Amino acid sequence: MDKSTFEDPKVVISGPMHGSLRHDSAHKHVTGTADYIDDIPEPSGLLHGALGLSDRAHAEILSIDLSAVAAYPGVVWAFTGKDVPGVNDTSSNGSHDEPLLAETLVQFHGQPIFAVIAETRDVARRAARLAKIDYRDLPHWHDIDGALVNGSSLVTTPMTLQRGEPETEMPNAAMRLKGRMRIGGQEHFYLEGHIAVAIPGEDDEVTVWSSTQHPSEIQHIVGHVLDIPSNAVTVNVRRMGGGFGGKETQGNQFAALAAIAAKKLGRAVKFRPDRDEDMIATGKRHDFLVDYEVGFDAEGRIHAVDATYAARCGFSSDLSGPVTDRALFHADSSYFYPHVHLQSKPLKTHTVSNTAFRGFGGPQGMLGAERIIEEIAYALGKDPLDIRKLNFYGQPGSGRTLTPYHQEVEDNIIARIVEDLEETADYRARRNAIIAFNRDSRYIRKGIALTPVKFGISFTMTAFNQAGALVHIYQDGSIHLNHGGTEMGQGLYTKVAQVLADSFQVDIDRVKITATTTAKVPNTSATAASSGSDLNGMAAFDAARQIKERMVAFAAEKWEVAPPDVVFLPNRVRVGDMEIPFPDFIKQAYLARVQLSAAGFYKTPKIHWDRKAGRGTPFYYFAYGAACSEVSIDTLTGEYLIDRTDILHDVGRSLNPAIDLGQIEGAFVQGLGWLTTEELWWDDKGRLRTHAPSTYKIPLASDRPKIFNVRLAEWSENSEATIGRSKAVGEPPFMLAISVLEALSMAVASVKDYKVCPRLDAPATPERVLMAVERMKRV
């Protein structure tokens, strides 16, 4: 990309790229005037839906009696899968393994079987409890162990990555270790739960407002269940109250049910499940069981790795294929494995189908790799950081740059990041002080760990790496921006508006950001995989480029100057030696019949992936980071505190440092929750018992590190030609939280003088920490 476009002009506009502009909706957030879907004025005659859920984990449905439901005063319609006009399926990947409403077989406790439509939400919820459903129970298992014991099937084809000669080289390693790690799942806990409103239109048309990260998929699914073409369905979303991957595919069911009822009844229909139902009936982060073997030398240099990543996928495939793939893509963390064999095992369980969640399998993959590092370090009596540094990918030419998926790591800056943080966080001295403290402290122990992040950016499904944007400039010079990305709090709208303001050199308040809609930009990808700014920023940039080219041609002709003499200056255009205010210039262009609207498009270059062969270049580039965390634990109860965390993270040349810092802090704390207090617990009936914030504990303000220092690697610039040379930021910093788990692990290891790897599993609840301490004592 031509970087000159982004050079700072002498007088600057407000809201340029790389500026710390606040979130475009901040004013509306704090005044309560930002409209979420439940806040939009309701259409008259609006009806409300509620789900009827299975109370069996795995059973044949013998009969469904909804007479009491239908007879409840205020109920308008109760319907089952048989009433779906099109295909009774919401599977996002076309594998037809996920019925909208279960007809003959339920496969998890809480699976939707029917829906109730009523005059009020309260009536719908009450009536939904009155159904009589007869079942014939079938054997069920809700976790990975159960799936393995019962020889469960896989929900999708597993993937294998192999490079070198792991089979023959593993025995050649000086030392070998085998182990197993359990990694828990995670509930998204977006503060705004799922919601959809469907408004019937004429003929086959329907308009849906959905809290979704993937409007095009909602459009597709609604068309599918109603048996109507996509051109009859319009899906809108202005903002979500959080998504985190939980609204990539999981909104399908609510939108589909609302649309079916709206078309059937000719009235608008809203579905807003209660928090408990949302948590029970929608998917979560996958739990993993990692079995690993590592061969290494006496220094701690890895020679070979063999690992199997088994995942709890739930009853259907959903996104489990790409999620377990991404776990393998990150099973190397930042380390070069000379010989490697990695295998995924996407297991079917009788639980809700697990789905996308920030990092998309990557965190679980990396956590397994960091456990392997810990194993080596404790086996050799070394500082885990030294083992890490010994095994980092090398620079091009080092012969240590090839990933297990045969992509070269060309932009490696992990060593620089880690060395910088090691020094600024004073890691060595603090580690020594902690070891001294632990020697004298009987019950309170401390730990510290510095862990790296390397995260591959791009959808591994190559086709998803495309985006569109629609830009209009109106006669008064005001600019209308629309793109396929969705806003869920990450500041995407703000960043893309900055791109546009920068391109046209106008103040950002001239740019109106409009709700995402399938009617303006078609065939969009989910706003996911950290790709929102990369893709949509470039698409908007392309739209601006087209309009600017037309404007330059127009001005050059009208005022008889050479095209290079038409220059976009802050809020004005210089044509030769004349300067014209931007709105006046636009008016002139309009009068001259210049098209002031453009559809921009972008597709990520260079990437390709052959899943069967396990070879390719799935990622356009990598984002890097590192975190150093210090913790204290109480070895009588397992309780702990995070005393301090230092982070240095790479976002390339930041599009918006304030927003990027917010993403890093937020992702870290969310990762911290995943690895500490967030525990999903199913009972022996297969019922999720942690289905509300009273039982499922995400971090509070008082759980964040007491001292929290976060910096951007300001010297970094993307080596690829991304928008403004920035890097993606949504997911990578999530994995910085691994430093906390490993610091806890060190504190536990102190009980046996750091001679035994504690094998602390996630989430490290106080109970798991205490039990790990007790295990140490018995070793």
Place this chain on the structure above:
Amino acid sequence: MNDSIRFILNGEDIALTDVGPTETLLDFLRLKRRLTGTKEGCAEGDCGACTVLVGRLADGKLAYESVNACIRFLGSLHATHVVTVEHLAGRDGALHPVQQALVDCHGSQCGFCTPGFVMSLYGLWLTKEKPGRREIEKALQGNLCRCTGYEPIVKAAEQVSLMRPSALFDPLERTRSEIIARLWAMQASGTIRIAKGEDRLIVPASVQALAEVLSQEPDAIVIAGSTDVGLWVTKQMRRLSPVVFINHLSELQSVTESEDGITIGAGVSYTGAFAAISKKIPALGRLIDRIAGEQVRNMGTIGGNIANGSPIGDSPPPLIALGATLTLRSLEGQRKMPLEDFFIAYGKQDRRPGEFVESVFVPYPKATSRFAAYKITKRRDEDITAVLGAFLLTLDDAEIVTDIRIAYGGMAATPKRARTVEAELIGRPWTEATIQAARPAFDADFQPLTDWRATAEYRQLTAKNLLTRFYLETVGAPAELKRFEEVA
């Protein structure tokens, strides 16, 4: 006048004659008034997205507290001032300093939790001049944010504490005297009774009226804070009728300190009891800081926590250890009993038809005694107890245990004394060896359950270890992690 619930909503007088006993404030705001700034995040008082302020007259003063609108019933709002986020910004759109600070510090991302944070921070701003990090975190214990990691929100709270423009700027300071007059005029002259269909709500005018109501309606549901009963409605969809609201009864609101102890009225909130308790029994004060979030502490009462009889209620174990006495009242008069005798079995308390909890008397530990209470949870703050241990120890001059009272929550079907353990300790020297020797006695006292909060094994082990922690603290070797050193 006694056929309606009347309150002030932002600036407007509201009178509801047709209101059910379990209609929530949140539904009223969002569905009836389309005040959609207040959000529903969980409908169980845990996430804080629905936080509003409720102002109430007490001793002629008007005090505002943050509460959860999702589990607050309209019937409990008579003669109060309900303040939502829509009331904060000026008419010209100028942001309140609390709002401006959140914008300046980049304190919102998805924004859904933000109005709730605004209201919690506003509640703090109104009551604390320069809060420290500990006070800020405490004020935010009842607010979940999934995006920011909280750092910018805490910074906003610090920043705004330095800004205190003239009272005229603040919408509540500006109208304080006027609101006091309006609330004063609103107070009911007698018992309010409202029927909606078959459902009835009753707001008795006095404790005597409450006793009369309960003698006629012994099955009535008595609601003070509704922090538990609220969930019966929002989650279990239970129909409750008749419902008797008692949170306004000033006779139940008193905290009386005497030479030998403190009497807490059944209607006193955790927040209301905190100051007196933390002064006299600091360990109990610290425990109250870890019960729920600020909004729930502003609503929930110690009386309700006892009357509700939960095996994991946080106040009974320490109160039992301290030797608290419960006073029940009915039309027939008062009845007193040791608190521990109140809990008979799971879900069964010694409360006779027509009786209600009137107050609890908490004796101060003797100067020669040591008292401590420890709560074990998955997440440090705003979590329900896995194990709670409370200890009251008395030693003689020779360091021999003359008396020890130990009570646990989360270990049995009711809050329960560890009598076998106590017997093992009494008469023995207070040494580590004695503590070690008493550990097996726990197995005779408790056979805890496994659930999502903890396994039986963890519960039993930490129960034993908490005695060790107590011992260590009594000999000057603190063994508890504290995020902040200072005590409020």
